[in-house]
Amino acid sequence: MSPPPATAAGAEPEKGSALGRSERRHPITRPVASRVADQAYVWLCTLAALAAMAGVGYLIYKTAAETGEVWSTYGIWGFLTGTEWIPQPADGQPVFGALPFIYGTLVTSAIAMALAVPLAIGVALATTVFLPRVLRGPVSAVVDLLAAVPSVVYGLWGILVLVPTLRPALEWVSEHNGPLGFLAGPVTSGSYLLSGMVLAIMVLPIIAAITREVFLTVPVDQQEGAYALGATRWEMVRDAMLPWARSGIVGASALGLGRAVGETIALALLLGNVPNVGGSLLGPGSTLAGVIALEFGEAFDVHLAALTALALVLFVIAFIINALARLLVARSSGGGESLVRRALTNRGLAGLGTIRAREQEGGDGLDEPADEPGIVEPPRRLAGLPSVSTSRRVRSYAAEGTVYLALALALIPLGAILYEIVRNGLPAISWDFLTTEQPPDAFTPGGGISNALVGTLIMMGIATAVAAPLGVLTALFINDVAAGLGPGFRRIGDAVGFFVDILLGVPSVVVGLTVYLALVLAMGNFSALAGGIALGIIMFPIVVRATDEILRLVPEAQREAAEALGAPRWRTTVSVVLPAAAPGILTGTMLALARASGEAAPLLFTSLGWQFLSTDVLAPIAALPQLIFANMVDIQTPESTELAWGAAFVLVAMILFLNLIARLIARFTRSLEVR
Amino acid sequence: MSTEQSTARATEAPPGPSAPPPSAPSAPPPLRTRGLGAFFGSHKAIEDIDLDFEDNTVTALIGPSGCGKSTYIRTLNRMHENVPNARIEGDVELHGESIYGRAADPVAIRRAIGMVFQRPNPFPTKSIADNVLAGPKFNRIRLSRRERQDLVERVLRAAGLWNEVKNRLRAPAGGLSGGQQQRLCIARALSIDPDVLLMDEPCSALDPQSTDRIEELIDQLKERVTIVIVTHNMQQAARVSDRTAFITIETDGEPGRLVETGPTSDIFNAPSKPATEAYVSGRFG
Ligand SMILES: Nc1ncnc2c1ncn2[C@@H]1O[C@H](COP(=O)(O)OP(=O)(O)OP(=O)(O)O)[C@@H](O)[C@H]1O
Ligand SMILES: [Mg+2]
Numbered sequence: 001m002s003p004p005p006a007t008a009a010g011a012e013p014e015k016g017s018a019l020g021r022s023e024r025r026h027p028i029t030r031p032v033a034s035r036v037a038d039q040a041y042v043w044l045c046t047l048a049a050l051a052a053m054a055g056v057g058y059l060i061y062k063t064a065a066e067t068g069e070v071w072s073t074y075g076i077w078g079f080l081t082g083t084e085w086i087p088q089p090a091d092g093q094p095v096f097g098a099l100p101f102i103y104g105t106l107v108t109s110a111i112a113m114a115l116a117v118p119l120a121i122g123v124a125l126a127t128t129v130f131l132p133r134v135l136r137g138p139v140s141a142v143v144d145l146l147a148a149v150p151s152v153v154y155g156l157w158g159i160l161v162l163v164p165t166l167r168p169a170l171e172w173v174s175e176h177n178g179p180l181g182f183l184a185g186p187v188t189s190g191s192y193l194l195s196g197m198v199l200a201i202m203v204l205p206i207i208a209a210i211t212r213e214v215f216l217t218v219p220v221d222q223q224e225g226a227y228a229l230g231a232t233r234w235e236m237v238r239d240a241m242l243p244w245a246r247s248g249i250v251g252a253s254a255l256g257l258g259r260a261v262g263e264t265i266a267l268a269l270l271l272g273n274v275p276n277v278g279g280s281l282l283g284p285g286s287t288l289a290g291v292i293a294l295e296f297g298e299a300f301d302v303h304l305a306a307l308t309a310l311a312l313v314l315f316v317i318a319f320i321i322n323a324l325a326r327l328l329v330a331r332s333s334g335g336g337e338s339l340v341r342r343a344l345t346n347r348g349l350a351g352l353g354t355i356r357a358r359e360q361e362g363g364d365g366l367d368e369p370a371d372e373p374g375i376v377e378p379p380r381r382l383a384g385l386p387s388v389s390t391s392r393r394v395r396s397y398a399a400e401g402t403v404y405l406a407l408a409l410a411l412i413p414l415g416a417i418l419y420e421i422v423r424n425g426l427p428a429i430s431w432d433f434l435t436t437e438q439p440p441d442a443f444t445p446g447g448g449i450s451n452a453l454v455g456t457l458i459m460m461g462i463a464t465a466v467a468a469p470l471g472v473l474t475a476l477f478i479n480d481v482a483a484g485l486g487p488g489f490r491r492i493g494d495a496v497g498f499f500v501d502i503l504l505g506v507p508s509v510v511v512g513l514t515v516y517l518a519l520v521l522a523m524g525n526f527s528a529l530a531g532g533i534a535l536g537i538i539m540f541p542i543v544v545r546a547t548d549e550i551l552r553l554v555p556e557a558q559r560e561a562a563e564a565l566g567a568p569r570w571r572t573t574v575s576v577v578l579p580a581a582a583p584g585i586l587t588g589t590m591l592a593l594a595r596a597s598g599e600a601a602p603l604l605f606t607s608l609g610w611q612f613l614s615t616d617v618l619a620p621i622a623a624l625p626q627l628i629f630a631n632m633v634d635i636q637t638p639e640s641t642e643l644a645w646g647a648a649f650v651l652v653a654m655i656l657f658l659n660l661i662a663r664l665i666a667r668f669t670r671s672l673e674v675r
Numbered sequence: 676m677s678t679e680q681s682t683a684r685a686t687e688a689p690p691g692p693s694a695p696p697p698s699a700p701s702a703p704p705p706l707r708t709r710g711l712g713a714f715f716g717s718h719k720a721i722e723d724i725d726l727d728f729e730d731n732t733v734t735a736l737i738g739p740s741g742c743g744k745s746t747y748i749r750t751l752n753r754m755h756e757n758v759p760n761a762r763i764e765g766d767v768e769l770h771g772e773s774i775y776g777r778a779a780d781p782v783a784i785r786r787a788i789g790m791v792f793q794r795p796n797p798f799p800t801k802s803i804a805d806n807v808l809a810g811p812k813f814n815r816i817r818l819s820r821r822e823r824q825d826l827v828e829r830v831l832r833a834a835g836l837w838n839e840v841k842n843r844l845r846a847p848a849g850g851l852s853g854g855q856q857q858r859l860c861i862a863r864a865l866s867i868d869p870d871v872l873l874m875d876e877p878c879s880a881l882d883p884q885s886t887d888r889i890e891e892l893i894d895q896l897k898e899r900v901t902i903v904i905v906t907h908n909m910q911q912a913a914r915v916s917d918r919t920a921f922i923t924i925e926t927d928g929e930p931g932r933l934v935e936t937g938p939t940s941d942i943f944n945a946p947s948k949p950a951t952e953a954y955v956s957g958r959f960g
Pocket of ligand 1: 715718720738739740741742743744745746747758
């Protein structure tokens with residue numbers, strides 16, 4: 001063995017003598033430069049977090065300030081309970097009452113949830129327990145894929161495919177319904193029932209995907225316990241899985257409900273925009289989000305203020321839903337909140353398994369080992385043993401049948417959407433389609449989507465440039481900086497986290513209107529910049545939460561290894577934490593981008609749209625989702641619908657591509673780890 | 676490396692009574708704790724521990740599970756304060772200077788007092804060489820290519836790992852066996868030449884052969900650094916340590932306290948406290 005490393009100081013201490021003690025070789029103080037670097041890191045993260053919060057605070061302030069006129073003229077109660085909405089009367093004062101829109105929002109969301117939640121649970125059960133193992137992966141992949149399809153595409157499909165298909169059936173219902181008054185009356189092309197159905201189809205994949213994640217966390221020993229008592233598959237589900245997953249299902253449903261309440265485009269297209277309270281479910285109505293999007297273009301002064309007040313109401317409703325969900329989840333037993341939060345944010349972040357696995361290997365030894373996730377198959381029954389009683393068997397078969405029925409009911413429309421996108425969209429695609437501008441009006445055949453494609457890419461770039469650095473720094477603030485700076489800072493960190501969670505639930509239409517009031521009005525015109533910032537605001541909380549989740553998973557042992565070597569805080573972050581978290585952060589950012597790039601609603605208020613190819617970030621610009629919406633909302637001609645399907649195909653392909661890359665990153669890094 | 680360090684010392688070390696001449700009769704030991712207690716929130720895990728750790732000496736900390744050995748050893752390089760709401764009372768002195776004093780900085784302290792953890796924690800995706808070089812890199816010690824190669828070879832040899840890994844220095848450290856990983860962690864800790872090396876059950880996750888190698892290693896390293904080792908293995912304590920300190924919790928809910936300390940042979944053969952006797956003989960079985 002070679003001699004140990006030579007001292008820097010040179011002089012070897014005398015050994016073993018009390019008189020000859022060694023000298024200190026290293027200072028106990030730190031060079032100023034190193035301390036400054038650490039301070040800079042702390043301040044950078046703090047500033048990023050506070051700047052993001054201040055920016056959002058400013059938007060909220062501008063929005064709230066805009067609505068002052070409404071409250072002073074109509075009163076809060078008067079506005080909320082007013083049943084009439086006459087923004088531009090022939091003579092006299094305009095009248096603004098929010099009730100029809102609140103009613104429309106709640107009714108459509110209620111229909112959507114009533115249809116979607118049971119089906120989603122069925123799909124989740126089928127893809128975790130009941131389907132043969134080989135089918136589970138592919139079916140849940142299709143469901144995941146549909147969760148990524150943007151709502152404008154669901155709206156397009158609803159209006160062009162579902163409405164004409166279901167119309168005869170609905171007409172039959174309205175004629176033969178007898179005493180069912182709520183299904184009476186003439187069938188209009190836009191109706192609560194149809195809107196609710198389309199909403200249900202839209203939110204089903206996300207609820208199913210999260211519920212499935214939650215089912216996958218049911219501990220193996222609980223499942224084995226049920227099987228060991230001789231339970232059938234269904235009895236295992238009923239006794240072990242559902243009780244454990246209850247809070248997770250509540251969380252997933254609340255997330256779906258939040259989406260449904262804030263959904264703009266599909267309802268603007270499908271509900272008919274008639275402010276109604278009560279009336280037949282086969283008749284038209286209007287929702288908060290829908291009316292904001294549809295009337296924004298011609299709204300000025302009080303009308304604009306009233307629409308902003310509606311946005312505020314919508315924000316409050318979404319906030320209440322989120323808060324209630326949190327309360328319910330926190331109270332219920334079983335999985336508990338952290339589980340649901342993990343499921344919510346981990347969705348699609350498949351690569352996280354990696355880091356979590358590593359954490360278990362290299363943890364600090366204080367944690368208990370996590371329960372092994374997985375789904376247990378029931379044991380084969382041996383001949384000669386007493387079999388399950390007939391009534392139990394019948395009940396189990398019935399339950400299983402119901403699950404398969406739910407799966408079928410869910411997959412048929414979902415499959416139909418994918419089919420229609422490909423059938424109608426694919427033929428439109430050509431090089432010309434991608435490289436020519438859109439035609440001047442809905443009656444001119446030909447043309448393409450180059451202006452929208454370029455606009456979407458530019459705004460995606462701006463959104464990422466805004467959201468990714470701010471998001472990562474904010475997550476570092478919450479997770480690393482604030483936690484390390486004492487209880488006061490930790491509270492600020494928690495507050496920022498809470499703020500981010502609120503932001504996560506803000507409907508995109510509200511984001512759009514807010515950016516219009518604070519930015520577009522200040523700048524004097526609609527612009528790609530404003531659109532990009534609005535999309536960035538949608539991405540930001542997703543990036544923060546995804547990053548935060550990943551940072552939590554970086555093993556403490558790794559941080560400590562660096563710290564024990566005398567690494568300054570920023571060094572530990574840059575050299576150890578971020579490299580370990582990078583794939584996850586990248587995946588999360590990609591998924592956030594995929595989500596934002598499909599948004600049409602915020603763009604109506606910010607980038608507006610533009611007929612021609614433009615790359616000027618300070619001028620209005622087109623985008624794919626906005627082009628699809630514009631082509632459906634006014635006049636539908638064969639030419640305009642063809643263009644819309646083509647654009648939808650490109651948009652969906654783009655989003656799926658982003659999702660695919662995100663997953664590949666996750667998978668690739670995992671295979672590296674496992675080795 | 677050397678110039679940077681000596682200039683750093685010249686400018687950074689506060690002058691005054693805290694830096695006595697090395698051979699004064701009253702020279703303080705490299706590491707010493709005075710009335711040291713540690714809290715997790717309101718829970719007091721250890722109390723009033725006075726210990727001196729001498730040059731060229733391996734001190735073993737023994738005691739039942741939960742008595743606070745890990746907590747104690749983590750106060751010695753200020754890792755304890757990483758736990759939210761954790762704090763200490765009393766003091767720890769490095770060569771007579773308080774490491775919890777106003778001027779002292781935890782980053783500098785950890786650079787001067789190295790630590791090896793119970794579970795090997797190399798940076799799994801970094802290469803073996805980069806694991807060793809992480810220490811200088813984190814401390815902004817600039818090395819030439821040649822110095823880097825020398826350093827890697829020297830500390831890997833010192834950790835008894837060189838022959839096993841010399842042909843795959845660029846391979847990720849995650850691919851090493853547990854014993855190799857732990858020796859790599861020791862090499863990594865040695866790369867910045869600490870004054871003191873803390874080891875918290877460094878062999879408890881390892882097989883007997885790897886354990887032997889690390890024990891040999893400890894014996895060689897004490898020439899150079901003051902070593903504090905926590906162990907549950909009495910034979911190990913007897914084999915590697917010169918002095919032993921026994922910490923225990925007398926009644927449930929109380930903090931862990933130092934029962935006695937002395938030369939290892941005395942503690943194992945002629946302990947002065949019945950509690951030590953009981954623990955040592957029980958564990959020797
Ligand atoms: N992070 C923590 N938060 C709160 N209490 C803790 C924490 N870590 C340790 N403790 C408590 O401090 C006491 C001492 O724990 P410590 O880990 O130091 O014991 P130990 O002697 O190292 O035990 P072992 O031999 O099992 O490693 C225990 O009561 C433990 O519950
Ligand atoms: Mg311990």
